Amino acid sequence: xxxxxxxxxxxxxxxxxxxxxxxxxxxxxxxxxxxxxxxxxxxxxxxxxxxxxxxxxxxxxxxxxxxxxxxxxxxxxxxxxxxxxxxxxxxxxxxxxxxxxxxxxxxxxxxxxxxxxxxxxxxxxxxxxxxxxxxxxxxxxxxxxxxxxxxxxxxxxxxxxxxxxxxxxxxxxxxxxxxxxxxxxxxxxxxxxxxxxxxxxxxxxxxxxxxxxxxxxxxxxxxxxxxxxxxxxxxxxxxxxxxxxxxxxxxxxxxxxxxxxxxxxxxxxxxxxxxxxxxxxxxxxxxxxxxxxxxxxxxxxxxxxxxxxxxxxxxxxxxxxxxx
Numbered sequence: 001x002x003x004x005x006x007x008x009x010x011x012x013x014x015x016x017x018x019x020x021x022x023x024x025x026x027x028x029x030x031x032x033x034x035x036x037x038x039x040x041x042x043x044x045x046x047x048x049x050x051x052x053x054x055x056x057x058x059x060x061x062x063x064x065x066x067x068x069x070x071x072x073x074x075x076x077x078x079x080x081x082x083x084x085x086x087x088x089x090x091x092x093x094x095x096x097x098x099x100x101x102x103x104x105x106x107x108x109x110x111x112x113x114x115x116x117x118x119x120x121x122x123x124x125x126x127x128x129x130x131x132x133x134x135x136x137x138x139x140x141x142x143x144x145x146x147x148x149x150x151x152x153x154x155x156x157x158x159x160x161x162x163x164x165x166x167x168x169x170x171x172x173x174x175x176x177x178x179x180x181x182x183x184x185x186x187x188x189x190x191x192x193x194x195x196x197x198x199x200x201x202x203x204x205x206x207x208x209x210x211x212x213x214x215x216x217x218x219x220x221x222x223x224x225x226x227x228x229x230x231x232x233x234x235x236x237x238x239x240x241x242x243x244x245x246x247x248x249x250x251x252x253x254x255x256x257x258x259x260x261x262x263x264x265x266x267x268x269x270x271x272x273x274x275x276x277x278x279x280x281x282x283x284x285x286x287x288x289x290x291x292x293x294x295x296x297x298x299x300x301x302x303x304x305x306x307x308x309x310x311x312x313x314x315x316x317x318x319x320x321x322x323x324x
Contacts, residue, residue: 034324037293038284038319040069040070041068042071042104042295043071043297044074044297045059046298047311048307048311049075051308052084056084056085057086060098063100064099067319068297069100071095071100073104074106076126076129078121081129088132088133089132103134103137104137104178105137105138107138107139107140109123109140109162110142110144111144113143113162114144115155115158116144117144123138123169123170124169126138127173127175130170131173131174135175136174137178137211138166138170138176139178140163149258151187153193153198156185156195156202157202159199160201163199163207167203170207171206177207177209179203181196181217182213183216186222186252187252209237212227213238213298214241214280215241215242218277219251220251220252223283224290225282225283228286228290229289234291235290238292238295239297240295240296240298241297241300242280243277243278244270244271246269247267247269270299271299272304275313280317281322284322297311299311
């Protein structure tokens, strides 16, 4: 029963997309011209993962009609070389048909970055797939997730070394490796060192870049600007994601560092860009210092009934208030 209801809601959301978008289809013609990452805005498709899994072709077409210029991929199945049951070549054609590019993709490296394991993901296959899609970045989206509360300095040092090795492999194909943060990389060790700082300090800038998730660094209690100042040029990719105004309490510190992940996530709620607590205009003023090349709207969970309406709302805010 729940499965049928879920399928109905997804199909209804897709069916409503044309009706919802019709008043907006011509508005893109009035978009401010410019070449900044905010003018050429991308979307991490994970934001609408149920829709893209249900109907990737129609969903990607709708994303393009909203006005997004590129997408960030996730969830490749290397055993079948497919995304959402369509082949790599078919995905490339769908993107080309909709005048969309993909500069970056999230590729699971959780085994590759885990110093306790010897079985790793196939980085060479990731490079091959990224090359077929024309991507410039292969992003590791998370650390190993099996024991977040016991990650040690040595775990981050090992991960940094692995990222460097992947960077050496990817460099031959003209691709760079990147790493995307959450909140736990901002937990402090005894000497005040943080996991994210270790990853940045121990990776080679010519091999490894960082995709800063603006929501998660703020949810950890730090400002993105402080990291741009400390590590200029190391953050050429951003995830633009907003925070519900009722859920601004940082989740890093003594109270949370050994807490259950499920309990921590109860204190996390997302919002459409521009409707929450994060001052994106102030952060965007430091884009050059960060080295920003590509900006993506992302929302881990969307609570609006029509998810296309949600990503349109975020798009409109960035275009109106940040793309100047």
